[in-house]
Amino acid sequence: xxxxTNKRVLLGVSGGIAAYKSADLVRRLRDAGAEVRVVxxxxxxxxxxxxxxxxxxxxxxxxxxxxxxxxxxxGHIDLARxxxxxxxxxxxxxxxxxxxxxxxDDLLSAVCLAxxxxxxxxxxxxxxxxxxxxxxxxxxTLRKRGVHVFGPGEGSQACGDIGLGRMFEPTQLVExxxxxxxxxxxxxxxxxxxxxxxxxxxxxxxxxxxxxxxxMGYAVxxxxxxxxxxxxxxxxxxxxxxxxxxxxxHVTSAQEMYDTVHAxxxxxxxxxGVAAVADYRVAAPQSNKIKKNAExxxxxxxxxxxxxxxxxxxxxxxxxxxxxxxxxxxVANARAKLEKKNLDxxxxxxxxxxxxxxxxxxxxxxxxxRERVIELPAGNKRxxxxxxxxxxxxxxxAGHRIKNPxxxxx
Ligand code: CTP
Numbered sequence: 001x002x003x004x005t006n007k008r009v010l011l012g013v014s015g016g017i018a019a020y021k022s023a024d025l026v027r028r029l030r031d032a033g034a035e036v037r038v039v040x041x042x043x044x045x046x047x048x049x050x051x052x053x054x055x056x057x058x059x060x061x062x063x064x065x066x067x068x069x070x071x072x073x074x075g076h077i078d079l080a081r082x083x084x085x086x087x088x089x090x091x092x093x094x095x096x097x098x099x100x101x102x103x104x105d106d107l108l109s110a111v112c113l114a115x116x117x118x119x120x121x122x123x124x125x126x127x128x129x130x131x132x133x134x135x136x137x138x139x140x141t142l143r144k145r146g147v148h149v150f151g152p153g154e155g156s157q158a159c160g161d162i163g164l165g166r167m168f169e170p171t172q173l174v175e176x177x178x179x180x181x182x183x184x185x186x187x188x189x190x191x192x193x194x195x196x197x198x199x200x201x202x203x204x205x206x207x208x209x210x211x212x213x214x215x216m217g218y219a220v221x222x223x224x225x226x227x228x229x230x231x232x233x234x235x236x237x238x239x240x241x242x243x244x245x246x247x248x249x250h251v252t253s254a255q256e257m258y259d260t261v262h263a264x265x266x267x268x269x270x271x272x273g274v275a276a277v278a279d280y281r282v283a284a285p286q287s288n289k290i291k292k293n294a295e296x297x298x299x300x301x302x303x304x305x306x307x308x309x310x311x312x313x314x315x316x317x318x319x320x321x322x323x324x325x326x327x328x329x330x331v332a333n334a335r336a337k338l339e340k341k342n343l344d345x346x347x348x349x350x351x352x353x354x355x356x357x358x359x360x361x362x363x364x365x366x367x368x369x370r371e372r373v374i375e376l377p378a379g380n381k382r383x384x385x386x387x388x389x390x391x392x393x394x395x396x397x398a399g400h401r402i403k404n405p406x407x408x409x410x
Contacts, residue, residue, distance in 0.1 A: 004178055005033035006225065006245055010079060010115075012088035012108040013053065014095035015043025017158040018124035018167035022048060025089055025170040026056040032174050037062065039079065039108045041095065065107045076107055080114035081382070084226045085177060088112070089150070090124030090167045093135050099147070100138040116386050117226070118180060120148035122173055127163025150176045186393050187228035192261060192268040192318070193221045194275035194307065196236035198254040202299065203286040210276050214238030216323070216349070216363060217274035219385035221246050227389050229270070234260050236275055254278050254304035261307050268318040270392060273308040276325065280304060309341040319396060321345045321388075327352040334368050345369050345395065347388055367391055 009029050013022045022038075029036050038053045039062045050061040065076060074082065088095060088108065095108070099121070104110040112119050121142070129135060130152065139149055151168035168176070181187050195217020200208040214235055221233040222243045233248045234257055242248040249264075251257045254277045265271060280301035290297075312320040322343045324334040327350070334348035348366045365384050367374040376387050 003033045004029060004174070004181070006228065007034045007177075007181060008082055008084045008226075009034045009036050009177065010083040010086045010111065010117075011036055011038050011057075012086060012091075012095075012111070013038060013040045013044040013048070014088060014090060014092045014108065015041055015046060016090040016092045016124045016167075017047060018090035019044050019047035021167060021170055022089060023052050023056045025173055026053065028170045028174045029177070030057075032178065034177075037074075037079065037082070039063070039111060041106060041108050043092075043094075062107055065105070065110055076110040077114055079107075080111045080117075083111075083115055083117040085117055085180065086112055086115050086119045087122070087150075087173065087177060088120070089122035089173055091121035093123075093125045093129045093132075096121060096123060096135060096138050096142070100141050116383055118146070118148060120150055120177065120180065122150040122167050123152045123165070124167035125152075125165045126157060126159050127161050127165040130163070130165040148176075148180060181228050185227035185229075186224060186270070186389065186396070189229045189269040189396075190232070190267050191221075191224040191229040191270040191272065192232045192234065192264055193217055193224065193272045194234050194236075194257060194261060194277070195221065196238040196240075197276050198236045198257055198278045198304075199252045200254065200278045200281040200304075201252075201285040202282050203288065203290045205289055208278055208280070208282065208301075209237070210278065212236070212238075212276035214240050215361065216381050216385065217272075218243055219381040220272055220274055220388060222382070223385040223389040224270075224272075226386070227393055232264050232268070234264070234275075236277075254281060254307070258305045258307050258310065261311065265311055265314065265318065266316075270321070270396075271308075271311045271318045272321040272323075272392075273311070274323050275307070277307055278304055306341070308343070312342045319344050319392065321347065321392060324348045325351045330366060331368060331373055334366070338368055338370070345392065369395075 013019050026036050036057045037059050038057050053061045098109050104113050153166040153168050154164050155166050156162050196214035197210045197212040218240050221231050224231045225245045231246045233246045251260050281304050283300040283302045308322045320343050324337050324346050326333045330348045330350050334346045338346040346368045350364050361380050363381050363384050364378045365376045
Protein backbone atom coordinates (compact mmCIF):
# COMPACT_ATOMS: atom_id res chain seq x y z
CA UNK A 1 0.00 0.00 0.00
CA UNK A 2 1.32 3.42 -0.88
CA UNK A 3 1.67 5.71 2.10
CA UNK A 4 3.44 8.96 2.79
CA THR A 5 6.47 7.27 4.36
CA ASN A 6 9.56 9.43 4.04
CA LYS A 7 7.57 12.34 2.57
CA ARG A 8 8.04 15.87 3.84
CA VAL A 9 4.78 17.76 3.78
CA LEU A 10 4.72 21.47 4.46
CA LEU A 11 1.20 22.28 5.61
CA GLY A 12 0.19 25.88 5.01
CA VAL A 13 -2.75 27.09 7.06
CA SER A 14 -4.55 30.24 5.95
CA GLY A 15 -7.40 32.04 7.69
CA GLY A 16 -10.78 30.36 7.77
CA ILE A 17 -13.00 28.48 10.14
CA ALA A 18 -11.89 25.19 8.54
CA ALA A 19 -8.46 25.81 10.13
CA TYR A 20 -9.79 23.90 13.14
CA LYS A 21 -9.54 20.75 10.98
CA SER A 22 -5.85 21.41 10.21
CA ALA A 23 -4.72 19.93 13.51
CA ASP A 24 -6.47 16.67 12.66
CA LEU A 25 -4.96 16.84 9.17
CA VAL A 26 -1.45 17.05 10.65
CA ARG A 27 -2.14 14.01 12.79
CA ARG A 28 -3.44 12.02 9.83
CA LEU A 29 -0.54 13.03 7.58
CA ARG A 30 1.84 11.88 10.29
CA ASP A 31 -0.10 8.62 10.75
CA ALA A 32 0.42 8.04 7.02
CA GLY A 33 4.17 8.35 7.58
CA ALA A 34 4.83 11.97 6.57
CA GLU A 35 7.04 14.43 8.40
CA VAL A 36 4.98 17.60 8.72
CA ARG A 37 5.99 21.20 9.28
CA VAL A 38 3.45 23.96 9.54
CA VAL A 39 3.40 27.51 8.20
CA UNK A 40 0.49 29.71 9.37
CA UNK A 41 -0.67 33.02 7.99
CA UNK A 42 -1.44 35.74 10.49
CA UNK A 43 -5.21 35.33 10.06
CA UNK A 44 -4.94 31.55 10.52
CA UNK A 45 -3.72 32.20 14.07
CA UNK A 46 -7.10 33.85 14.79
CA UNK A 47 -8.76 30.48 14.22
CA UNK A 48 -6.29 27.99 15.72
CA UNK A 49 -3.24 28.60 17.88
CA UNK A 50 0.32 27.98 16.70
CA UNK A 51 0.81 26.10 19.97
CA UNK A 52 -1.79 23.51 18.94
CA UNK A 53 -0.15 23.09 15.54
CA UNK A 54 3.28 22.83 17.17
CA UNK A 55 2.05 20.15 19.54
CA UNK A 56 0.50 18.01 16.79
CA UNK A 57 3.34 18.44 14.28
CA UNK A 58 6.17 18.09 16.80
CA UNK A 59 7.97 21.11 15.28
CA UNK A 60 7.90 24.86 15.83
CA UNK A 61 5.35 26.63 13.64
CA UNK A 62 6.66 29.11 11.08
CA UNK A 63 4.77 32.40 10.81
CA UNK A 64 6.90 35.36 9.82
CA UNK A 65 8.76 35.99 6.59
CA UNK A 66 11.42 38.00 8.33
CA UNK A 67 11.64 36.35 11.71
CA UNK A 68 15.28 36.44 12.78
CA UNK A 69 14.94 33.32 14.92
CA UNK A 70 13.14 31.33 12.24
CA UNK A 71 15.54 32.56 9.55
CA UNK A 72 18.42 31.29 11.66
CA UNK A 73 16.69 27.90 11.84
CA UNK A 74 14.78 27.51 8.60
CA GLY A 75 14.00 30.46 6.34
CA HIS A 76 11.53 30.51 3.49
CA ILE A 77 14.06 29.15 0.98
CA ASP A 78 15.05 26.31 3.30
CA LEU A 79 11.40 25.46 3.92
CA ALA A 80 10.72 25.57 0.18
CA ARG A 81 13.63 23.20 -0.46
CA UNK A 82 12.78 20.95 2.44
CA UNK A 83 9.27 20.22 1.14
CA UNK A 84 8.27 17.29 -1.03
CA UNK A 85 4.75 18.75 -1.10
CA UNK A 86 3.31 22.09 -0.05
CA UNK A 87 -0.33 21.57 0.94
CA UNK A 88 -2.35 24.65 1.84
CA UNK A 89 -5.40 23.60 3.85
CA UNK A 90 -7.53 25.54 4.31
CA UNK A 91 -6.78 27.80 1.35
CA UNK A 92 -8.95 30.92 1.75
CA UNK A 93 -10.20 32.97 -1.20
CA UNK A 94 -7.69 35.64 -0.21
CA UNK A 95 -4.78 33.20 -0.11
CA UNK A 96 -5.76 31.77 -3.52
CA UNK A 97 -5.77 35.32 -4.92
CA UNK A 98 -2.32 36.00 -3.44
CA UNK A 99 -0.93 32.75 -4.84
CA UNK A 100 -2.31 33.62 -8.26
CA UNK A 101 -0.58 37.00 -8.15
CA UNK A 102 2.73 35.40 -7.19
CA UNK A 103 3.02 37.53 -4.06
CA UNK A 104 5.94 36.96 -1.73
CA ASP A 105 5.16 39.35 1.11
CA ASP A 106 4.11 36.73 3.64
CA LEU A 107 5.90 33.51 4.55
CA LEU A 108 3.40 31.05 3.08
CA SER A 109 3.12 32.84 -0.29
CA ALA A 110 6.91 33.18 -0.45
CA VAL A 111 7.40 29.46 0.22
CA CYS A 112 4.87 28.57 -2.50
CA LEU A 113 6.73 30.81 -4.92
CA ALA A 114 10.16 29.46 -3.97
CA UNK A 115 9.46 25.74 -3.98
CA UNK A 116 10.15 23.28 -6.78
CA UNK A 117 7.87 20.76 -5.03
CA UNK A 118 4.24 20.27 -6.07
CA UNK A 119 1.80 22.73 -4.49
CA UNK A 120 -1.77 21.71 -3.62
CA UNK A 121 -4.55 23.89 -2.24
CA UNK A 122 -7.67 22.76 -0.40
CA UNK A 123 -10.10 25.67 -0.82
CA UNK A 124 -12.45 26.52 2.02
CA UNK A 125 -14.81 29.47 1.81
CA UNK A 126 -18.39 30.63 1.65
CA UNK A 127 -20.23 29.25 -1.40
CA UNK A 128 -20.77 32.74 -2.85
CA UNK A 129 -17.07 33.54 -2.58
CA UNK A 130 -16.30 30.19 -4.20
CA UNK A 131 -18.57 30.79 -7.19
CA UNK A 132 -17.39 34.36 -7.67
CA UNK A 133 -15.76 34.78 -11.08
CA UNK A 134 -12.61 36.21 -9.48
CA UNK A 135 -12.03 33.03 -7.43
CA UNK A 136 -12.85 30.76 -10.35
CA UNK A 137 -10.50 32.63 -12.68
CA UNK A 138 -7.75 32.52 -10.07
CA UNK A 139 -8.17 28.76 -9.70
CA UNK A 140 -8.15 28.26 -13.47
CA THR A 141 -4.84 30.15 -13.61
CA LEU A 142 -3.38 28.11 -10.77
CA ARG A 143 -4.45 24.84 -12.38
CA LYS A 144 -2.80 25.94 -15.62
CA ARG A 145 0.41 26.49 -13.67
CA GLY A 146 0.25 22.98 -12.27
CA VAL A 147 -1.12 23.77 -8.81
CA HIS A 148 -3.34 20.93 -7.59
CA VAL A 149 -6.78 21.84 -6.31
CA PHE A 150 -8.19 19.41 -3.75
CA GLY A 151 -11.92 20.05 -3.40
CA PRO A 152 -13.90 21.81 -2.15
CA GLY A 153 -16.81 19.70 -0.98
CA GLU A 154 -20.49 20.56 -0.79
CA GLY A 155 -22.72 20.87 2.26
CA SER A 156 -23.78 23.13 5.06
CA GLN A 157 -21.32 25.87 5.86
CA ALA A 158 -20.29 27.62 9.07
CA CYS A 159 -22.08 30.76 7.88
CA GLY A 160 -25.39 28.89 7.51
CA ASP A 161 -25.29 28.66 3.68
CA ILE A 162 -25.45 25.39 1.84
CA GLY A 163 -23.29 24.81 -1.22
CA LEU A 164 -19.76 24.31 -2.53
CA GLY A 165 -16.90 25.61 -0.42
CA ARG A 166 -16.41 23.18 2.45
CA MET A 167 -12.83 22.05 2.91
CA PHE A 168 -12.33 18.38 2.11
CA GLU A 169 -12.07 16.18 5.19
CA PRO A 170 -8.53 15.43 6.41
CA THR A 171 -8.85 11.76 5.38
CA GLN A 172 -9.73 12.79 1.80
CA LEU A 173 -6.80 15.24 1.70
CA VAL A 174 -4.36 12.56 2.88
CA GLU A 175 -5.66 10.24 0.18
CA UNK A 176 -5.24 12.90 -2.51
CA UNK A 177 -1.73 13.74 -1.33
CA UNK A 178 -0.86 10.04 -1.47
CA UNK A 179 -2.27 9.77 -4.99
CA UNK A 180 -0.19 12.74 -6.05
CA UNK A 181 3.03 11.04 -5.05
CA UNK A 182 1.92 7.76 -6.53
CA UNK A 183 1.11 9.13 -9.96
CA UNK A 184 4.02 11.52 -10.29
CA UNK A 185 6.89 9.97 -8.49
CA UNK A 186 8.94 6.87 -8.03
CA UNK A 187 6.99 5.58 -5.07
CA UNK A 188 8.12 2.18 -3.92
CA UNK A 189 10.75 1.83 -6.68
CA UNK A 190 14.42 1.16 -5.97
CA UNK A 191 17.01 3.40 -7.60
CA UNK A 192 20.74 2.72 -7.70
CA UNK A 193 22.85 5.84 -8.35
CA UNK A 194 26.61 6.03 -8.85
CA UNK A 195 28.34 9.31 -8.03
CA UNK A 196 31.69 11.00 -7.69
CA UNK A 197 35.06 10.10 -9.13
CA UNK A 198 36.91 6.81 -8.80
CA UNK A 199 40.41 6.47 -7.40
CA UNK A 200 42.78 4.14 -9.26
CA UNK A 201 45.75 3.52 -7.01
CA UNK A 202 49.30 3.83 -8.33
CA UNK A 203 50.79 3.19 -4.91
CA UNK A 204 49.44 3.64 -1.35
CA UNK A 205 49.45 7.46 -1.60
CA UNK A 206 49.03 8.24 -5.32
CA UNK A 207 46.28 7.59 -7.77
CA UNK A 208 44.66 8.42 -11.07
CA UNK A 209 41.42 10.24 -10.35
CA UNK A 210 39.40 13.17 -11.73
CA UNK A 211 37.73 16.39 -10.65
CA UNK A 212 34.19 15.07 -10.14
CA UNK A 213 32.81 16.54 -6.91
CA UNK A 214 29.89 14.10 -6.66
CA UNK A 215 27.43 17.00 -6.36
CA MET A 216 25.32 16.02 -9.36
CA GLY A 217 25.06 12.35 -8.36
CA TYR A 218 24.21 13.24 -4.77
CA ALA A 219 21.55 15.69 -6.01
CA VAL A 220 20.06 12.93 -8.20
CA UNK A 221 19.97 10.58 -5.19
CA UNK A 222 18.18 13.22 -3.08
CA UNK A 223 15.69 13.99 -5.87
CA UNK A 224 14.90 10.27 -6.17
CA UNK A 225 14.30 10.09 -2.41
CA UNK A 226 11.99 13.09 -2.67
CA UNK A 227 10.09 11.26 -5.39
CA UNK A 228 9.49 8.37 -3.01
CA UNK A 229 12.14 5.89 -4.16
CA UNK A 230 14.41 3.72 -2.04
CA UNK A 231 17.84 4.91 -3.04
CA UNK A 232 21.18 3.13 -2.93
CA UNK A 233 23.96 5.63 -3.60
CA UNK A 234 27.29 4.08 -4.57
CA UNK A 235 29.85 6.84 -4.34
CA UNK A 236 33.53 7.20 -5.08
CA UNK A 237 35.61 9.47 -2.83
CA UNK A 238 33.84 12.82 -2.30
CA UNK A 239 33.81 15.43 0.45
CA UNK A 240 30.01 15.40 0.65
CA UNK A 241 27.99 14.24 3.67
CA UNK A 242 25.69 11.25 3.15
CA UNK A 243 22.22 12.53 2.20
CA UNK A 244 19.45 11.76 4.69
CA UNK A 245 17.24 8.75 3.98
CA UNK A 246 19.68 7.36 1.36
CA UNK A 247 21.62 4.11 1.74
CA UNK A 248 25.14 5.32 0.93
CA UNK A 249 27.92 2.86 0.11
CA HIS A 250 31.42 4.27 -0.27
CA VAL A 251 33.83 2.76 -2.74
CA THR A 252 37.23 3.72 -4.10
CA SER A 253 38.09 2.14 -7.43
CA ALA A 254 36.05 1.53 -10.58
CA GLN A 255 36.30 -2.23 -10.05
CA GLU A 256 34.94 -1.84 -6.52
CA MET A 257 32.14 0.37 -7.85
CA TYR A 258 31.36 -2.25 -10.52
CA ASP A 259 31.23 -5.06 -7.94
CA THR A 260 29.06 -3.02 -5.56
CA VAL A 261 26.64 -2.00 -8.32
CA HIS A 262 26.25 -5.64 -9.39
CA ALA A 263 25.73 -6.76 -5.79
CA UNK A 264 22.69 -4.42 -5.59
CA UNK A 265 21.37 -4.17 -9.13
CA UNK A 266 19.05 -7.17 -8.76
CA UNK A 267 16.79 -5.04 -6.57
CA UNK A 268 16.92 -1.97 -8.82
CA UNK A 269 14.10 -0.66 -10.97
CA UNK A 270 16.22 2.25 -12.15
CA UNK A 271 19.99 2.67 -12.53
CA UNK A 272 21.48 6.14 -12.95
CA GLY A 273 25.20 6.24 -13.65
CA VAL A 274 26.37 9.71 -12.70
CA ALA A 275 29.87 8.71 -11.54
CA ALA A 276 32.88 9.86 -13.51
CA VAL A 277 34.38 6.39 -13.65
CA ALA A 278 38.05 6.11 -14.64
CA ASP A 279 38.26 4.34 -17.97
CA TYR A 280 41.65 2.82 -17.06
CA ARG A 281 43.35 1.50 -13.95
CA VAL A 282 46.98 0.88 -13.16
CA ALA A 283 47.95 -2.65 -14.20
CA ALA A 284 50.23 -3.25 -11.23
CA PRO A 285 49.67 -0.86 -8.33
CA GLN A 286 52.64 -0.90 -5.95
CA SER A 287 52.14 -1.84 -2.32
CA ASN A 288 54.97 0.45 -1.22
CA LYS A 289 55.37 4.13 -2.03
CA ILE A 290 57.27 4.51 -5.30
CA LYS A 291 60.63 6.30 -4.87
CA LYS A 292 61.83 8.82 -7.43
CA ASN A 293 64.91 6.83 -8.44
CA ALA A 294 64.46 6.77 -12.19
CA GLU A 295 64.47 9.72 -14.64
CA UNK A 296 61.51 8.23 -16.43
CA UNK A 297 58.80 5.83 -15.53
CA UNK A 298 56.00 4.22 -17.43
CA UNK A 299 52.66 3.23 -15.99
CA UNK A 300 50.83 0.47 -17.73
CA UNK A 301 47.05 1.00 -17.72
CA UNK A 302 44.32 -1.49 -18.42
CA UNK A 303 40.67 -0.88 -19.25
CA UNK A 304 38.12 -0.80 -16.48
CA UNK A 305 34.78 -2.46 -17.03
CA UNK A 306 32.05 -0.07 -18.19
CA UNK A 307 29.56 -0.22 -15.31
CA UNK A 308 26.72 1.48 -17.19
CA UNK A 309 27.06 -0.72 -20.25
CA UNK A 310 27.22 -3.86 -18.12
CA UNK A 311 23.96 -2.90 -16.36
CA UNK A 312 22.22 -2.16 -19.67
CA UNK A 313 23.26 -5.63 -20.90
CA UNK A 314 21.60 -7.50 -18.04
CA UNK A 315 18.76 -9.79 -19.08
CA UNK A 316 16.53 -8.26 -16.36
CA UNK A 317 17.78 -4.76 -16.71
CA UNK A 318 16.52 -1.74 -14.82
CA UNK A 319 15.54 1.49 -16.60
CA UNK A 320 19.08 2.57 -17.39
CA UNK A 321 20.22 6.19 -17.45
CA UNK A 322 23.70 7.43 -18.28
CA UNK A 323 25.47 10.76 -18.07
CA UNK A 324 27.78 12.08 -20.73
CA UNK A 325 30.26 14.85 -20.09
CA UNK A 326 30.95 16.51 -23.41
CA UNK A 327 32.82 19.60 -24.49
CA UNK A 328 31.47 19.78 -28.05
CA UNK A 329 28.82 18.25 -30.32
CA UNK A 330 26.95 17.49 -27.12
CA VAL A 331 23.83 15.93 -28.59
CA ALA A 332 25.55 13.90 -31.31
CA ASN A 333 28.20 12.51 -28.96
CA ALA A 334 25.71 11.74 -26.24
CA ARG A 335 23.35 10.05 -28.68
CA ALA A 336 26.21 7.86 -29.87
CA LYS A 337 26.76 6.77 -26.25
CA LEU A 338 23.02 6.16 -25.78
CA GLU A 339 23.04 3.81 -28.74
CA LYS A 340 26.37 2.14 -28.10
CA LYS A 341 25.54 1.40 -24.47
CA ASN A 342 21.86 0.64 -25.23
CA LEU A 343 20.48 3.09 -22.66
CA ASP A 344 16.93 4.29 -22.06
CA UNK A 345 18.06 7.86 -21.51
CA UNK A 346 21.27 9.86 -21.38
CA UNK A 347 21.74 13.22 -19.67
CA UNK A 348 24.36 15.21 -21.51
CA UNK A 349 26.33 17.60 -19.44
CA UNK A 350 28.29 20.34 -21.16
CA UNK A 351 31.66 20.68 -19.47
CA UNK A 352 34.32 23.29 -19.98
CA UNK A 353 31.96 26.28 -19.78
CA UNK A 354 32.03 28.71 -16.89
CA UNK A 355 29.13 27.95 -14.56
CA UNK A 356 28.71 24.28 -15.35
CA UNK A 357 30.44 20.98 -14.86
CA UNK A 358 32.35 19.24 -12.13
CA UNK A 359 32.83 21.55 -9.17
CA UNK A 360 30.08 24.03 -9.90
CA UNK A 361 26.70 24.09 -8.14
CA UNK A 362 25.17 25.08 -11.47
CA UNK A 363 24.84 22.87 -14.49
CA UNK A 364 23.27 22.49 -17.91
CA UNK A 365 21.63 19.24 -18.96
CA UNK A 366 20.19 17.97 -22.19
CA UNK A 367 18.12 14.79 -21.98
CA UNK A 368 18.45 12.52 -24.98
CA UNK A 369 16.20 9.62 -25.73
CA ARG A 370 15.98 7.66 -28.93
CA GLU A 371 13.19 9.80 -30.37
CA ARG A 372 13.58 13.15 -28.66
CA VAL A 373 15.88 15.70 -27.16
CA ILE A 374 14.86 17.82 -24.17
CA GLU A 375 16.88 20.85 -23.16
CA LEU A 376 16.43 21.48 -19.43
CA PRO A 377 16.70 25.13 -18.40
CA ALA A 378 20.13 25.84 -16.85
CA GLY A 379 19.89 25.78 -13.09
CA ASN A 380 21.41 24.51 -9.91
CA LYS A 381 22.19 20.82 -9.70
CA ARG A 382 19.35 20.24 -7.25
CA UNK A 383 16.73 21.70 -9.59
CA UNK A 384 18.16 19.84 -12.58
CA UNK A 385 18.24 16.59 -10.63
CA UNK A 386 14.55 17.02 -9.76
CA UNK A 387 13.72 17.71 -13.41
CA UNK A 388 15.65 14.59 -14.46
CA UNK A 389 13.88 12.41 -11.89
CA UNK A 390 10.53 13.89 -12.89
CA UNK A 391 11.28 13.00 -16.49
CA UNK A 392 12.30 9.43 -15.58
CA UNK A 393 9.13 9.01 -13.50
CA UNK A 394 6.99 10.22 -16.39
CA UNK A 395 8.74 7.89 -18.82
CA UNK A 396 8.12 4.97 -16.48
CA UNK A 397 4.48 5.87 -15.86
CA ALA A 398 3.94 6.36 -19.59
CA GLY A 399 5.15 2.79 -20.02
CA HIS A 400 8.17 3.79 -22.10
CA ARG A 401 10.26 1.23 -20.40
CA ILE A 402 9.32 -2.33 -21.09
CA LYS A 403 12.80 -3.72 -21.41
CA ASN A 404 12.84 -5.04 -17.89
CA PRO A 405 10.35 -7.92 -17.62
CA UNK A 406 10.19 -7.43 -13.84
CA UNK A 407 8.99 -3.87 -14.36
CA UNK A 408 6.61 -4.73 -17.18
CA UNK A 409 4.60 -7.05 -14.95
CA UNK A 410 4.21 -4.55 -12.16
N1 CTP B 1 30.59 4.90 -17.10
C1 CTP B 1 30.58 3.74 -16.35
N2 CTP B 1 31.70 2.97 -16.28
C2 CTP B 1 32.83 3.32 -16.92
C3 CTP B 1 32.85 4.53 -17.68
C4 CTP B 1 31.72 5.29 -17.75
O1 CTP B 1 29.54 3.40 -15.76
N3 CTP B 1 33.89 2.56 -16.81
C5 CTP B 1 29.35 5.70 -17.21
C6 CTP B 1 29.37 7.02 -16.51
O2 CTP B 1 28.89 6.91 -15.18
C7 CTP B 1 28.42 7.84 -17.39
C8 CTP B 1 28.60 7.26 -18.76
O3 CTP B 1 29.19 5.99 -18.56
O4 CTP B 1 27.06 7.60 -17.02
C9 CTP B 1 29.38 8.08 -19.73
O5 CTP B 1 30.70 8.19 -19.37
P1 CTP B 1 31.75 9.02 -20.26
O6 CTP B 1 33.04 8.96 -19.54
O7 CTP B 1 31.20 10.32 -20.65
O8 CTP B 1 31.77 8.20 -21.57
P2 CTP B 1 32.69 7.07 -22.05
O9 CTP B 1 31.76 5.98 -22.46
O10 CTP B 1 33.72 6.74 -21.02
O11 CTP B 1 33.32 7.70 -23.35
P3 CTP B 1 34.48 8.79 -23.53
O12 CTP B 1 35.24 8.87 -22.22
O13 CTP B 1 35.25 8.22 -24.62
O14 CTP B 1 33.78 10.08 -23.86
